[in-house]
Amino acid sequence: MTSIDVAKLAEVSQSAVSRTFTPGASVSDATRERVMAAASELGYRPNALARAMISGRSRLIAILVAYLENQFYPVVLEKLSRALQADGYQVLLFMTDPGGQDEVVRRILQYQVQGILMASATMSSNLANECAETGIPVVMLNRYVANTSASSVTSDNIEGGRMVADFLVRAGHKRIAYIAGIEDSSTNRDREAGFYSGLADHGLVVSGRSVGNYTFEGAALATRELFSRSVKPDAIFVANDHMAFAVMDVIRSELGLRIPEDVSIIGYDNVPEASWNAYGLTTVEQHPEEMARTAIKILLEQVENRTVAKRAAILPAKLIVRSSARTPD
Amino acid sequence: MTSIDVAKLAEVSQSAVSRTFTPGASVSDATRERVMAAASELGYRPNALARAMISGRSRLIAILVAYLENQFYPVVLEKLSRALQADGYQVLLFMTDPGGQDEVVRRILQYQVQGILMASATMSSNLANECAETGIPVVMLNRYVANTSASSVTSDNIEGGRMVADFLVRAGHKRIAYIAGIEDSSTNRDREAGFYSGLADHGLVVSGRSVGNYTFEGAALATRELFSRSVKPDAIFVANDHMAFAVMDVIRSELGLRIPEDVSIIGYDNVPEASWNAYGLTTVEQHPEEMARTAIKILLEQVENRTVAKRAAILPAKLIVRSSARTPD
DNA sequence: CTGAAAGCGCTTACAG
DNA sequence: CTGAAAGCGCTTACAG
Numbered sequence: 001m002t003s004i005d006v007a008k009l010a011e012v013s014q015s016a017v018s019r020t021f022t023p024g025a026s027v028s029d030a031t032r033e034r035v036m037a038a039a040s041e042l043g044y045r046p047n048a049l050a051r052a053m054i055s056g057r058s059r060l061i062a063i064l065v066a067y068l069e070n071q072f073y074p075v076v077l078e079k080l081s082r083a084l085q086a087d088g089y090q091v092l093l094f095m096t097d098p099g100g101q102d103e104v105v106r107r108i109l110q111y112q113v114q115g116i117l118m119a120s121a122t123m124s125s126n127l128a129n130e131c132a133e134t135g136i137p138v139v140m141l142n143r144y145v146a147n148t149s150a151s152s153v154t155s156d157n158i159e160g161g162r163m164v165a166d167f168l169v170r171a172g173h174k175r176i177a178y179i180a181g182i183e184d185s186s187t188n189r190d191r192e193a194g195f196y197s198g199l200a201d202h203g204l205v206v207s208g209r210s211v212g213n214y215t216f217e218g219a220a221l222a223t224r225e226l227f228s229r230s231v232k233p234d235a236i237f238v239a240n241d242h243m244a245f246a247v248m249d250v251i252r253s254e255l256g257l258r259i260p261e262d263v264s265i266i267g268y269d270n271v272p273e274a275s276w277n278a279y280g281l282t283t284v285e286q287h288p289e290e291m292a293r294t295a296i297k298i299l300l301e302q303v304e305n306r307t308v309a310k311r312a313a314i315l316p317a318k319l320i321v322r323s324s325a326r327t328p329d
Numbered sequence: 330m331t332s333i334d335v336a337k338l339a340e341v342s343q344s345a346v347s348r349t350f351t352p353g354a355s356v357s358d359a360t361r362e363r364v365m366a367a368a369s370e371l372g373y374r375p376n377a378l379a380r381a382m383i384s385g386r387s388r389l390i391a392i393l394v395a396y397l398e399n400q401f402y403p404v405v406l407e408k409l410s411r412a413l414q415a416d417g418y419q420v421l422l423f424m425t426d427p428g429g430q431d432e433v434v435r436r437i438l439q440y441q442v443q444g445i446l447m448a449s450a451t452m453s454s455n456l457a458n459e460c461a462e463t464g465i466p467v468v469m470l471n472r473y474v475a476n477t478s479a480s481s482v483t484s485d486n487i488e489g490g491r492m493v494a495d496f497l498v499r500a501g502h503k504r505i506a507y508i509a510g511i512e513d514s515s516t517n518r519d520r521e522a523g524f525y526s527g528l529a530d531h532g533l534v535v536s537g538r539s540v541g542n543y544t545f546e547g548a549a550l551a552t553r554e555l556f557s558r559s560v561k562p563d564a565i566f567v568a569n570d571h572m573a574f575a576v577m578d579v580i581r582s583e584l585g586l587r588i589p590e591d592v593s594i595i596g597y598d599n600v601p602e603a604s605w606n607a608y609g610l611t612t613v614e615q616h617p618e619e620m621a622r623t624a625i626k627i628l629l630e631q632v633e634n635r636t637v638a639k640r641a642a643i644l645p646a647k648l649i650v651r652s653s654a655r656t657p658d
Numbered sequence: 659c660t661g662a663a664a665g666c667g668c669t670t671a672c673a674g
Numbered sequence: 675c676t677g678a679a680a681g682c683g684c685t686t687a688c689a690g
Contacts, residue, residue, distance in 0.1 A: 002667055013677045018669060025670095028675055043462075048439040049378050049387065050667035053682045058378060063422070068407045069601065074397035081424045085433075090440060093392070093422040095410045104414075110377040111419060133372075216601075249606035272398060272545075277578035278607035331683055342661045347685060354686095357659055379683035382666045 079292035137302035157190035160317030165198025170328035177233035219243030408621035466631035486519035489646030494527025499657035506562035548572030593654035
């Protein structure tokens with residue numbers, strides 16, 4: 001079923017059919033009606049691929065994600081997709097591997113996507129620039145890379161880390177440890193830097209540090225390591241919620257300690273599970289809906305104006321107090 | 330940058346360029362080398378949309394998902410996407426709304442997808458048949474609809490429900506309740522039917538029933554309702570894990586009861602959180618990787634053979650025993 | 659192995 | 675408002 005078939009049946013030109021399905025094009029009511037009648041009789045639907053080819057606008061946006069285990073990402077993905085769909089764009093989803101990043105992006109480019117959204121995936125500066133040259137806007141979510149033309153949307157990770165330190169110190173903690181995410185991720189660097197600077201404001205330094213690499217298992221190992229040392233922490237800032245759950249499990253089930261009586265735990269993200277009673281995790285909120293909305297606003301602005309001017313949005317951090325950490329008086 | 334630009338630079342025909350990028354096409358080594366050199370000099374990549382148009386094979390597969398809060402779906406989505414990518418297909422992702430289902434599918438069809446995978450979304454039989462007429466294969470995951478030509482992949486929900494009943498009865502429970510998911514979903518119907526039949530095998534009937542609609546909040550309400558009655562359950566089978574976490578939270582935090590000493594809880598799915606120590610949920614496994622693999626196998630077989638013969642795969646259910654339910658001696 | 663040519667299904671100036 | 679025509683960037687018989 002093509003527009004030509006419809007044109008024949010409706011006894012109009014193929015152009016008239018095309019115009020009927022193009023919002024804003026000039027067609028008389030009479031023509032439109034005849035075309036619609038013929039179209040529905042034949043079950044005709046315009047071919048979006050042909051439209052994309054000829055118009056140069058595919059209305060395809062690629063979303064890159066590395067893993068969906070950490071609930072922050074499914075939530076963001078859902079928000080992004082819904083917003084994009086509502087604006088008449090389609091989502092091309094790509095799961096990236098630690099290594100094959102560049103290959104994936106090149107495949108995306110073949111599909112003539114009009115923009116790229118990167119969440120939980122890092123992009124080499126090479127690749128970001130390659131996209132910029134092609135004129136395809138890139139917006140990174142929850143991460144940024146220096147020296148690229150890619151835009152970014154993050155929460156104020158530095159301020160978030162600082163707030164955690166302040167909260168913990170004011171609650172009377174003295175031996176405050178940090179469990180890091182992926183060492184060279186921008187989120188980890190910023191949260192850690194803010195945290196240390198917050199401790200320093202109170203004349204303290206971190207009492208222990210181990211690395212969980214943002215994985216559940218990594219966090220469990222990191223916790224055991226931390227508590228195997230002579231100086232045991234009385235509070236831990238964990239670089240994200242996903243790891244914090246593993247940390248809490250190990251502390252309660254394996255070490256037999258109470259939270260927050262023996263150890264306070266604070267995470268980062270405020271994923272849905274953080275509010276589940278079994279954890280009641282005190283954490284720093286990253287508002288997924290707002291991050292998604294901001295990312296899409298930046299991306300579509302660039303898509304529609306065909307500009308690739310870099311923008312970096314930093315959303316405010318907010319501490320969500322629950323029961324996993326002692327509260328300052 | 331088009332194949333014509335490359336052809337000019339390489340001093341060959343446009344056909345030669347096309348053949349160089351078509352696996353299996355006959356090109357001499359000499360020609361191929363000149364084309365590749367020119368292509369990389371110009372940064373040329375074939376336009377997948379043009380290829381799709383002319384060849385009639387878009388290599389696009391649509392995945393429909395309704396919500397990603399229940400961790401079962403992100404996990405399945407990740408497995409599906411990776412498998413499809415590995416086979417050289419691209420994923421077009423659609424988040425469906427309870428109502429706008431049909432509209433979504435019609436939009437998908439415009440993009441000339443070669444197949445549709447439906448997870449956590451129900452498709453009207455109308456729509457399924459509409460797809461079948463177009464010759465586009467549809468595979469539903471974790472659900473099925475009677476009287477359609479859509480294939481399906483599910484776990485053996487009936488047998489799973491029966492196993493839960495048997496386990497609970499043999500552990501000595503007498504007042505066994507059920508918290509339902511969405512009433513008219515095939516998963517709920519089958520799990521419930523199997524469960525009741527399992528109870529009947531031991532001469533028992535369900536002692537209470539309320540509906541959680543597969544949501545976290547719905548399950549919390551359903552739990553409060555169940556315990557507000559005169560006969561309180563000493564065991565509950567919850568139609569999926571996602572609800573079971575809410576049930577456990579309410580039982581422990583609000584009702585002050587112990588699990589499994591006072592109440593046994595069994596869920597369904599075995600999502601990642603089920604193994605977290607704070608819950609230690611005994612549950613029926615649905616192996617997401619195997620379900621994804623099976624769904625893709627069925628779908629691609631139909632895509633590649635251009636058949637739409639209906640298939641219904643039912644994977645075996647397996648009880649995963651943890652600590653949320655008393656164990657039979 | 660190679661090139662000229664037809665054609666996939668549309669949009670969009672252009673002229674009337 | 676309408677139609678004829680060009681063209682988006684490719685693949686793929688066809689003939690040599």
